[in-house]
Amino acid sequence: MPRQSARSQALSQRARDEASRVARNFESAAQAFENEVRGLDFALCAICRKRTGNTELRAGKCSYCARALSNPFSAENGMDIGEIPPELRGLSLVEEALIARVHPVVSGCTRLGSEVSS
Numbered sequence: 001m002p003r004q005s006a007r008s009q010a011l012s013q014r015a016r017d018e019a020s021r022v023a024r025n026f027e028s029a030a031q032a033f034e035n036e037v038r039g040l041d042f043a044l045c046a047i048c049r050k051r052t053g054n055t056e057l058r059a060g061k062c063s064y065c066a067r068a069l070s071n072p073f074s075a076e077n078g079m080d081i082g083e084i085p086p087e088l089r090g091l092s093l094v095e096e097a098l099i100a101r102v103h104p105v106v107s108g109c110t111r112l113g114s115e116v117s118s
Helices: 006-038 063-067 093-099
Strands: 042-044 051-053
Touching: 006 093
Parallel strands: none
Antiparallel strands: 042 051
């Protein structure tokens, strides 16, 4: 293996130091975000188990379940996930996203010059 010049070694060391600094900053920012989100006041809908703000629940139901005649995500439709295992209860938001089977993506678009009527 050819020997690196002093300048090349210095550049390599600087790149490793910068990568380490960026990783520390990212970890710090991710932890701060996680702490901020964990500090929010959430509640679970009794029917669909959607995590929502406490002020959005009425009689233990989210706004969707309160309006719906039959909720597609309820136990009556076989969509109740049941109790969360103890191994999964303390996961961070990032860890939850990594093991999730479904990652919903919502996008909307409008067409110029058209009106939407119901």
